[in-house]
Amino acid sequence: MSSISEKKEIQTNVQELTFGPRGIDLPEESTILNWVIEDFKNAFGKDLKFTNERQELLLSTPQGQLATAWAAIISDRNRLLAYYVNQVDPNYAMGRMQDGIGRIYFIERRKASATRVVGKCSGAVNTVIPVGTKVKDQLGNLYESIGEDAVIIDQDVPVFDEHNNYVLDEHNNPVTSKESCVYITFKCVEDGAISCPARKLTERYQVIPGWESITNEQDGEVGSDTESQAQFEQRRRLSVAVNSVNSVDSIMAELLNSVYEEQDHNGNIRKNIPICQDAYVTENSESISKTIGSVVLEPHSIYVCVAASGGYENEQAIAKAIWRKKPPGCGMNLTYPQKPNSHTVTIFDDSKDDLGNSLYSNPPQYNITYFYATTVPIQIYISMTRSPSAPKDARDQVKDAVFKAFQGGDGSVRPRIGSVIYASNFYSPIQKLGNWAVIRTLLIGRDGGSGNEVKVGINEIPSLDKSYITVNFDD
Template sequence: MADYKYINSTGVIMPDTADVREEVCDEYRGVFGDDVITDDWTPQGVLINAETKARTTVIENNAGLANQINPNIATGTFLDAIWALTGGQRRGATYSQVVGKCSGVAGAPIPAGSRARTKNGDEFATLENATIGDLGYVYVIFQATETGPVPAPVGSLTQITDAVLGWETVTNEAVGTLGQDVQSDVSARSMRRKTLALQGVSTTEAITSALYDVPGVRSLSFRENVDDTEKVVDGVTLKPHSIYVCVDGGTDEAIGEALRVSKSAGCGFNGSTTVNVTDPVSGQVYAIQFDRPEEITILMRVYVSSRAMSTVQVQNAVRLAIVDYTRGEQDGEDGFTVGTDASPFELASGVNRTYPDIFIKKLEIANSADQVFSTNTIPVGIWQKAGTAESAITVTIE
């Protein structure tokens, strides 16, 4: 290619493949004459198509590389580098864990790394050495051998993989804690936008950025009162010169520390949850206040039609897709968040995104407090969060 002309002062140009081919054809005509045949079936046509493919590949590669400097499009290590400029980083993969009850001969040792499997074949290993007690059992923390959300429902960890003398049975009396996969590019870009002011203090953006950076925080609401008198803001009474945050997820201690380091000096707090945080410089103890969201249970009636699956499959698929959407487990979707109204339209779109073959005829929702079903949006206060469960969803196939 004699002259690469697809980058100019306005940015990167992505030409049509037909235009690139015509340029190659013009080059052939310039060498072999205007009467050269460039149809696909000719030998020269095959060569022209090959050259066109090579050039478009280079153009697409250059455009893709140039887009890596755009944080809204960047991927992989390019996105990680851009995010690091504002102090953020992608959340890595974690392991699922479950507490197993190991039974057998009293005094029998169970070495760290001893493995057991769930009924689905997922493998877990003990994290530390343990010894079966005088009562014939011991509780041990098992960790999945692979990262990501490996489920361990109650009673599912039952198969001993490694033969350990004296260890006879294993089970789990409580559901395991799910791990997570490496944060996806879509999720990372969303989190970056929420934490752009991570290196700042005092402003709304800085405070919310610090809170979103707390591990486990899924959503939050923020309000402030800048007046000298008590004030009601969106249904919440705020003290003079104070802030209000309602946070879903994260530990109380981590949230308290994030508020301490990010809020402005002299600013007060509001909320029903209080945690004492010590300033490492002065040694002063601050009583940090914030709220945890009050959950509103949403009931649903979904009317669908589908020929792609059986009745039971459709019902289970719809319920699972809705629950995944509300929990924010669909990539790029936040789902039900603090202070966000519950919308039947958004719920239906969550189903269609996962199962496009399922046609949603109507989706009605109701607050469990009054159980009045309609297709209207249910308002949610800034101190509340909508939620649902598979048992709260009725699916009717028409």
């Protein structure tokens, strides 16, 4: 006994999606609903009513409920498909899809980094402060000391700046403290853009006999949040030159993609930590000295400025990144006496053949000079109209919004070395707080001045602390 089954083509009024010159074309939700209604009528008869005499949809009926539900499901599917279609475009990609595009260029999204601050620990001579000693700032943030070995409080110890570099006098000799103390670098136990202004790191979280006090004479080096969509895309665009050589773009890309590993406070190894938070590379191809952005460049030379955490601890990696990409025989702006913040590193050519053998029995050495960016504190002055609906913590909310926007936490691009920062950049983050956030004036400045914009030199990197944001409400 055999049976024959006929294959009937299933018909539907819901049309397939199409692709046009601008991408996927999505039908309107009302159009999808009309298609579904026609399918219902074909299935259950033309007498099935979906609208009243005024052509209003009868949502209270079973068929009305089902038709609108099916139309909504189809519309959601279409939007999800359109979302993923757009994710293949680097201009719109985000999250996991953007990470995938980044891996095509062999780059990874930068993870959040922790704030670092140099603390001056005072007390009795020969007091030992172990690695991992914890301290707390006045905002309740916890920090722990980093390094390979314990440190000992002593007299006449060198004084360090916020980058953990020696402070030098007019004769280039290290400045020493006149009291019994030691300078230790502390790192916040939580990652993110957590500020630590000068003289705010004051509490000893654990007691060590002989250790009497702690303070930070300089602002801490603010950490960063996980790289945002806009920041990652900007770095991806810059990194396309990473496979090239003999150009300023290739040096920039190599520096921004250089990473290292470190061990966190739980003993876990964190990979892909960026060495340079930012970099600026330019050149002078002329046969005479040339001033670019207030910096004098020597003839036929390149200029490299970096913002790097940890002071000189990654100097070899930075110098080799420059050496791998710079043109042969190009000058490095090495003049005597040395220019402010210039740093010269001696490296060796450790190139190897395909079998891993060194190309040289006596490797040649090179002197690579680059510059560390000077941190420039930015001040923001905001005058607002007081609204009856303003919350009690309105001032704090405004400060948080501006600080988050400056750090790139709202998806914007963080101000970089050599950039121009406009006061208008911070209007939108404040206005998004609500209708009560009415701005009268918003000015930005540096070095005590204020205006509509701030220009940062090619040897400077802007920094913002919440204590430098002034918010006043006018009645």
